[in-house]
Amino acid sequence: MNRLYFDHASTTKLDARVLKQMMPYLENNYGNANSTHFFGRQAVKGLDEARELVASLIGAKFGEVYFTSGGTECDNWALCGLLKGENKGRLVISSIEHSAMLNTAKSLENNGTQVFYVKPDKNGFINAFDFNEKVDKNTVCALMLANNEIGTIQPVREVALLAKQKGAIIYSDAVQAMPALNVNAYDLGVDMLGFSAHKFNGPKGVGCAFIKNGVKIAPYISGGHQERSLRGGTSNVAGAIGLAYALKYTRESLEKDANYVADLRNDFIDKVLSQIPNARLNGSKDNRLPNNANIMFEGINGDALLYQLDINGVSASLGAACSAGSIEPSHVLKEIGLTDSQAFSSLRFTFGKDNTQSEIDFAVTILKDCVLKLRNK
Numbered sequence: 001m002n003r004l005y006f007d008h009a010s011t012t013k014l015d016a017r018v019l020k021q022m023m024p025y026l027e028n029n030y031g032n033a034n035s036t037h038f039f040g041r042q043a044v045k046g047l048d049e050a051r052e053l054v055a056s057l058i059g060a061k062f063g064e065v066y067f068t069s070g071g072t073e074c075d076n077w078a079l080c081g082l083l084k085g086e087n088k089g090r091l092v093i094s095s096i097e098h099s100a101m102l103n104t105a106k107s108l109e110n111n112g113t114q115v116f117y118v119k120p121d122k123n124g125f126i127n128a129f130d131f132n133e134k135v136d137k138n139t140v141c142a143l144m145l146a147n148n149e150i151g152t153i154q155p156v157r158e159v160a161l162l163a164k165q166k167g168a169i170i171y172s173d174a175v176q177a178m179p180a181l182n183v184n185a186y187d188l189g190v191d192m193l194g195f196s197a198h199k200f201n202g203p204k205g206v207g208c209a210f211i212k213n214g215v216k217i218a219p220y221i222s223g224g225h226q227e228r229s230l231r232g233g234t235s236n237v238a239g240a241i242g243l244a245y246a247l248k249y250t251r252e253s254l255e256k257d258a259n260y261v262a263d264l265r266n267d268f269i270d271k272v273l274s275q276i277p278n279a280r281l282n283g284s285k286d287n288r289l290p291n292n293a294n295i296m297f298e299g300i301n302g303d304a305l306l307y308q309l310d311i312n313g314v315s316a317s318l319g320a321a322c323s324a325g326s327i328e329p330s331h332v333l334k335e336i337g338l339t340d341s342q343a344f345s346s347l348r349f350t351f352g353k354d355n356t357q358s359e360i361d362f363a364v365t366i367l368k369d370c371v372l373k374l375r376n377k
């Protein structure tokens with residue numbers, strides 16, 4: 001069966017060019033970057049090359065780039081490390097963050113940190129002034145650049161500007177934004193940024209944090225002197241190279257790919273909304289990631305629909321991949337005003353540059369059939 005992959009927000013396929021860049025560090029240049037001998041020096045060369053490349057791509061300095069194990073680690077590190085390092089006692093965070101953020105915030109809250117949650121409007125946007133109202137100089141702010149379920153792009157720049165005026169610190173989870181937007185750390189004005197390679201055709205298990213010079217952060221994983229003594233553990237050189245080149249290739253065709261994917265996505269939404277009764281787009285049409293469509297099919301059990309699509313070769317998602325198997329409705333959809341049952345009736349389709357128009361047309365036909373079948377049961 002021809003399988004259609006419409007779940008690019010959960011992960012993407014490794015780019016063959018990226019694998020090629022990684023191979024020397026998986027085969028012959030296997031040294032530990034902490035060793036001073038020849039093999040170690042080769043590893044350092046790779047690590048330096050990766051750091052240099054990432055720094056130039058996101059407008060950061062070489063020493064402001066830190067490699068991690070992924071987006072989840074960046075999120076955990078940011079919240080725990082910044083509160084501790086900057087000696088702040090208060091966290092202001094949007095209520096539609098990824099679970100890596102919200103669950104970390106919850107555990108901090110249980111340990112005595114004051115946490116304030118800022119709600120989005122019904123289109124899925126956080127208002128910068130609402131956010132700012134909760135901020136004081138004792139605050140670490142956290143606002144994702146783009147939402148992983150409904151794709152809405154948040155006013156991080158405005159929130160950062162206001163936060164800095166108050167002497168607060170700000171982190172942004174840019175995991176979903178990085179594949180589609182030309183993110184520049186200094187333009188955004190944040191103190192810290194986190195992203196993950198596997199969301200833009202890089203390898204899994206490697207992420208990256210931008211931490212602005214002068215910002216104080218406590219290690220989250222303590223150990224040796226890797227990553228300026230802020231993140232222990234033998235360096236994943238092949239992973240760092242993979243992340244750096246994946247970002248480079250992503251940037252090289254960013255606009256072209258974004259336009260192509262947005263056209264597919266728009267066509268998908270138009271066809272689904274016009275051909276399937278009682279279907280509705282969740283989240284805003286504007287300021288949305290080019291690849292995201294999150295659609296509610298009134299009266300349908302999302303789980304059952306997902307299953308029907310899967311047996312017909314269409315891979316979509318109930319929301320965040322991390323919440324698959326969860327019996328809770330999506331917190332993001334609930335925050336934008338959906339009822340539990342509407343949230344359970346919603347599916348996320350996230351497209352990629354390898355998808356084609358004929359795949360879209362095929363998926364719409366299948367989707368229409370499945371929805372009608374489930375409604376007539």
Ligand SMILES: *Cc1c(COP(=O)(O)O)cnc(C)c1O
Pocket residue numbers: 009010069070071072073075098100144146147148173175176196197199205206207
């Ligand atoms: C995928 C994702 C993460 C987690 O990244 P991993 O590298 O898979 O740990 C965090 N935040 C957002 C917004 C994501 O989409």
